[in-house]
Amino acid sequence: NAGVTQTPKFQVLKTGQSMTLQCAQDMNHEYMSWYRQDPGMGLRLIHYSVGAGITDQGEVPNGYNVSRSTTEDFPLRLLSAAPSQTSVYFCASSRRPPPPDTQYFGPGTRLTVL
Amino acid sequence: AQKVTQAQTEISVVEKEDVTLDCVYETRDTTYYLFWYKQPPSGELVFLIRRNSFDEQNEISGRYSWNFQKSTSSFNFTITASQVVDSAVYFCALSVPNAGGTSYGKLTFGQGTILTVHP
Numbered sequence: 174n175a176g177v178t179q180t181p182k183f184q185v186l187k188t189g190q191s192m193t194l195q196c197a198q199d200m201n202h203e204y205m206s207w208y209r210q211d212p213g214m215g216l217r218l219i220h221y222s223v224g225a226g227i228t229d230q231g232e233v234p235n236g237y238n239v240s241r242s243t244t245e246d247f248p249l250r251l252l253s254a255a256p257s258q259t260s261v262y263f264c265a266s267s268r269r270p271p272p273p274d275t276q277y278f279g280p281g282t283r284l285t286v287l
Numbered sequence: 288a289q290k291v292t293q294a295q296t297e298i299s300v301v302e303k304e305d306v307t308l309d310c311v312y313e314t315r316d317t318t319y320y321l322f323w324y325k326q327p328p329s330g331e332l333v334f335l336i337r338r339n340s341f342d343e344q345n346e347i348s349g350r351y352s353w354n355f356q357k358s359t360s361s362f363n364f365t366i367t368a369s370q371v372v373d374s375a376v377y378f379c380a381l382s383v384p385n386a387g388g389t390s391y392g393k394l395t396f397g398q399g400t401i402l403t404v405h406p
Contacts, residue, residue: 206393214398272320
């Protein structure tokens with residue numbers, strides 16, 4: 174099993190550009206989520222999904238869209254990138270709660286918005 | 288609202304010293320789960336432990352041990368005889384349920400503690 178994979182590993186965008194961060198898992202996990210990591214702030218939840226076709230907002234959803242058409246994939250879209258979205262983005266997956274299961278994290282995508 | 292506080296921003300120790308990482312959490316829920324994750328310099332997040340609010344037993348796993356005290360809302364992590372490979376950022380996280388249980392997957396993270404172990 175590859176676990177949770179994320180692409181790309183690094184990305185530089187200009188303000189106003191759009192892009193999609195890809196996340197895939199091969200563990201048949203129903204629960205998937207996106208976090209962003211900023212210095213001194215830990216990780217903060219952006220969006221999550223409890224299964225195909227079901228998504229919900231986390232703590233910091235503004236500026237990001239998600240969809241979940243398959244169990245395996247959970248892409249994160251930045252519609253119009255802003256410098257404030259410069260961060261490291263992590264995707265995670267787990268079996269569907271309850272109870273909360275161990276979340277497996279991908280290797281992260283380091284995004285810089287100029 | 289939930290909150291996790293890791294007051295120690297950075298800790299520096301010499302190899303073989305014991306070190307304790309503090310974690311204090313806030314929640315009104317009586318049912319919740321606590322986690323510790325390790326983030327080594329390579330950047331990935333590695334799961335260390337999960338503990339539910341009904342299990343206050345301390346846990347030991349090799350050189351790692353965890354002290355869960357509901358009375359002080361703390362879930363501290365101790366590394367005994369630290370090694371250079373323990374150098375990493377350590378995160379404490381909290382998960383609480385909503386009515387449907389689906390929010391259990393939403394982790395509230397602390398700010399992280401940077402641990403540096405010197406040879």
